[in-house]
Amino acid sequence: MTCSYASRARFHRSMTRPFFSKDRISHFDIFEKHAEDALNQVKGRLKEGYPVDFQDMVCRFTLDSATEFLFGKCVGSLSAGLVYPKDSLPGQNREYANHPSNLFARALSEAQSRSMLRSSMGTNWRLAEFWSDRIQKDMEVCHRFIDPILKDALERKRSTKEGEQSTGHAYAEGKGFLEDTLLGHLVNCTEGKADEIVNMLIAGRDSTASTLTFLVYMLSQYSRVLKRLRAEVLSTVGNSRRPTYDDVREMKYMRAVINETLRLYTPVPFNVRTSTEAALWPGVNGGPPIYIPPNTQVPYSVFLMHRRKDLWGPDADIFDPDRFIDERLKYLTSNPFIFLPFNAGPRICLGQQFAYNEASFFLVRLLQTFSSITLAEDIQTRSPECDKGAGRDAQEKVIVKHHLTLYVDEGLWVRMGEASNSDDV
Template sequence: MSSSVVPPGVAFVANGLKATLLPSITTYGILYVLSSTSNAQLPRTFLATAAICSIPLVSYIKRSWKLHQQQREREALGAVSIPRWKGKWPGNFDLLLKINEDFRTDYIGRPVRLYFDELGNTWAMDILGDGPVFTIEPEHIKQVLATQFDNFEKGREFRFAAGDVLGSGVFNSDGEMWKFHRSMTRPFFSRDRISHFNLFERHGDELIKLMVQRFRSGLPVDAQDAYSRFTLDSATEFLFGSCVHSLQSGLSYPINASPYTDRASDPAEDFARAFAEAQESIAQRTRYGPLWPLWEMFGNKSTASMEIVNKYLDPILTSALENRKQFLANVNTSGSEKSAEIDEDETLLDHLVKFTDDKVVLKDEILNIMIAGRDTTASTLTFATYLLAMYPEPAARLRSEILSKVGSTRCPTYDDIREMKYLRAFVNETLRLFPAVPFDTRRSKKGTTLAPAQPGGKPFYVPPENEVTYSVLLMHRRTDLWGPDAMEFDPDRFLDERLHKYLTPNPFIFVPFNAGPRICLGQQFAYNEASFMLVRLLQTFDRFELDVSAQPPESVPPASWKNVPGRQSIERCWPKSHLTMYAQVSSLL
């Protein structure tokens, strides 16, 4: 996971110049040789002009040939082009700038949702000759994730953008490397491993104690900060047996606390903050597409963050590799075969070092799984608690189910959580409106088709090496898929007749953890951890209220949102996303 000394923008421009100047240099050379060997000596100004003119000419020829090949393939497949969102500037560069600015200042998903309303559930736009596809159509998402899985991969563009953060881990690899990572990691997320709740109990009780102390002092709790600490402690202990103990540093204080406590730097907080900043750099890069290096002309924006992350992880990885040496020595001494079976007290890192001693591979995989098992849970708990405060009746009903099932003090078991139907419905409804991964992308390997927009119509054509971005956030909120109340929070939709009317016949309308062979490895871990924490929370507290007055002003939704239909008009926090969803600055309870 090394970062290049040369800034990405400089390398991008240098490579671009090589590709751009090659036609002109070749043209100049050919004309110069012909001129030198003929009686008619061509003026050097003519040679230079011809060389310069060859650049757009060659570009036009290449683009025309590419479009011609795509047209032939599209006709052979009996398909039609996907509707296009057209900008006003050459190359539609204005669209790229608009989307990125709107993602920064507007409600999550709204910058592109408006074009789904205009162009349909699947559309594309050309950015300097590239034509990424955007979709919220469940059948198309099903094809990308499942039925055409072998033809859609993360792709080289995403691997390049995320490489200095995620390396070659399971989130950022394809083909045999992805299979290798998946096969290494999958056994560790079996039921036997994720149903042991002692880990959640220790860190959950520590968090509850801190929350009680904070409320008794008359101050609110930053829910997102609290859950980020809980999930970070749980994940680091679960993954590599070395808890960062971020809860021991105490909860953060609101800005209106008197006196406001300016906390000293803490290694656990530094690690968590740096990891979040590194993920944000990936999100920004993906929004800018293949041109992202131009925004990092003077330096790699993830370097400083990853130095902090690596500084924390390196001693842990070194220790694990030393344990590997001992493990192999014991195997050689006993003469037994190296076993991939997981011992009772074994961590994921202990398990991984049985397969490889490559420190980079180990680091990449640990960070990838931390996103799967930690960030998704922190996001879900943050928005679940936000919804507890926004909707007191469902909150009271959930608490009633918890108290009737496990009482006010007993820790829930795996079977307890399975039997609490309303709890699962509450979590699912949270994930429907605020999915942990609201946007994701794949890239086609070869030309293919997506299902027709209308029954009996022609399928849509997707060229080879074409990006397809899908949004489960926007799909989860479609009224034609979920009913006229799709924007409302109502856990009963996962229990009553609406379940059988909408979800049962079309399961791909709800994919908060993706689907197909790449379905999130940490899905059940996240469900169990979030459910456990909600049980302990509602065993302790009987009501929740948002304290918007304690939020920084820039985190409060702007007044202009009040006039926009849908959830945007009622939100009291500002949902954002990098690789996972979060509140811009936490809502406080």
């Protein structure tokens, strides 16, 4: 990274890191509330006879959880209801798209897509947007939601300080907000606008939603994995008890399933770093060395690295969670940097454990509620590469795309069988 960017990044991380303590991220109250809402809506939609776009639903769950965790105020995207298949009669309702929560979510996604396009063009993107800023309209929609919350946070900080100065005691409500939300923590650390909150919101919504989407896609394709994972869930927490932090840590197979999903479908498939000084890299396949000048952008693909057979073994393109448990773990233990879903080193994701906890909690509640998951192939947009040739692409029944994060084109449509208390695993 360049020095100015690196110092700014260190400043933001130094402010944010204390908020992601074990004590803060091990309380699951926020997850429980929004997971219950999401899964109740799923049950209702399935009873109507329609499949569910799991990707859309879980994006709403993670957005509502993230905004409440970060801002202390939920955007309420689940209140808009779940989407219907486009060719169904309810799917023709145009008012749905204009629901306030949908406007915010759509603008955030569009801004990410356009940002990714800018990155692919390098510094030349300014020429392509010479006459107009293509992200501005989407960011205006986002800021109409974010700015009032930020203004309220700054006002609470001011009122709390004034209360301390006049009475010697902080007002309880203001002090609680400043201590209990990331936004409150950030405005308590700096007078400037908390730009970091936008990045945290994107990470909090999209990365976990992407992981859960592709994990459920894999469960729909590997019934033995689903059965084994559900057995672990029921043996650990039963069919109704809310999981605790210790429960989540105990479920080793669940962590392996999450990790294998992160390996094959890493949420952030591409990244870029900027060299701080000149370097000489080894050549490819014994070729001449590669000179990297200083201040040079170097893109790399975690997505491709996670599928390399020279790093992960001959079955690298196969989904098999046991590779994180059995003797194949030797590939990772001898070279930990082959697995980078959360980055590594000084730039490792601060919300890594929060993401694991959120994904694990939702999976527990999902598998307590449903005992079977199948892809709705009559609705699902099918990959044109499916069943053609060999390798991972030939196995894909969905179209995998990405902007900043990986996603399923046109959504992940599934049908799920509701569990009963007497279900055998």
